[in-house]
Amino acid sequence: MSRYAGRSRELGAFLRERRNRLAPAAAGLPDTPRRTPGLRREEVAELTGLSVGYYIRLEQGHARHPSYGVLDALARTLDLTEDETRHLKALGGQREAPSAPATERVSRSALRLMSLFAPPTAVVVLGRTGDVLAWNRSATRLFPGRLPEPGERPGPGSNNARYIFQDPSARTLFSNWPEVADDTVAHLRSAAGHLVDDPAVRALVDELLETCPEFATRWARRDVRERVSGDKHLDHPQLGRITIGYEVTALLDEPHQWLVVYSVPAELLHAPMSKS
Known part of the structure; x- marks a missing residue:
């Protein structure tokens, strides 16, 4: 069970x-x-x-x-x-959402919006469980090791919660990792409230409960929070210590998908970055 x-x-x-x-x-x-x-x-x-x-x-x-x-x-x-x-x-069943499909189709409106953002702005599209469904090259550079080049197949670590709790590089990248971890679990708990019977949500939560004690501790708190904007503080391996802003937008053509836009400081547009 x-x-x-x-x-x-x-x-x-x-x-x-x-x-x-x-x-x-x-x-x-x-x-x-x-x-x-x-x-x-x-x-x-x-x-x-x-x-x-x-x-x-x-x-x-x-x-x-x-x-x-x-x-x-x-x-x-x-x-x-x-x-x-x-x-x-x-x-309580007062806001029943449409059944989520087994395979998520990336929002067409999100793909059109992504084309409007120029570097160094990083953009990702998150699915209902936090899987990265689409991203641009700036996102690959901003989160090294997490995402391949656009068009390539992402690995399991592209999932937001798996990345935060299972990838050691996330703890190094985010200088305020505990706060990021809190927000990640609170957002997943909020999404899961609408998708209690979704097998993909259950499988992800069960996996993290089994493998990540820090996730389990936070999940037991039942914090619920939907952050739609804010800042993230990074210790980036190439760019050093930077602060980036983010905005999250729900996508109406595909329920339970979000467009996340990261505003990278303009002065970093021409900053040298390694190919690692």
């Missing part, structure tokens, strides 16, 4: 994790000493307006298809972020 729980069980686990994280004072309750951190199930049920029995069934994965109103009330009670609320509603 897969170690990645089904939708109802994952919903219950997510509720338990967030209930245990919420301080009583943040929920308007007396901050008195407790044996365990967080709120009690009875308190969450009362604050949400649910029966204790029904809430317990939710946490146990036995109450399927909770209503939008129930999920919305739980999100408010547990003080969830927007990303966490979307994740909760996806697990």
Whole structure:
């Protein structure tokens, strides 16, 4: 059996994790000493307006298809972020996504957009599990050893999560690797909430849980976050220490694909780089 729980069980686990994280004072309750951190199930049920029995069934994965109103009330009670609320509603079946195909076809609009970016801007297209489906030559140079020349067949390490957790060069390249690792898992958890029954997602998560303790620790936190822009700090083997910005855009013609654009500093356009 897969170690990645089904939708109802994952919903219950997510509720338990967030209930245990919420301080009583943040929920308007007396901050008195407790044996365990967080709120009690009875308190969450009362604050949400649910029966204790029904809430317990939710946490146990036995109450399927909770209503939008129930999920919305739980999100408010547990003080969830927007990303966490979307994740909760996806697990509750309120945002069912189209079934993902076994083989992903690269978004045609993404390929057209890629042609508009000139060097040194690096561009990649990520699939639903974080596989790099398309990229330009600048991306090959920006992430040495990860991607071959455009048009060649990428290896398993082109997958975003595998690269971060299984490729030792990623720990050297990203000077803030722990933060990058946190974001990688939080994004995968967010995507997986919409694709709980996808075999490719299950296989990737199971593989990383088995082989990467640092992934397993982060996965157990059930953090959910969708970073659409920010900076990455690199210790690049040819360019030295640089900071690059990135922007992530969802692609409407292919669900669960993203176009990621990395803004490399203009002064590096003519910087010498080795052929390694």
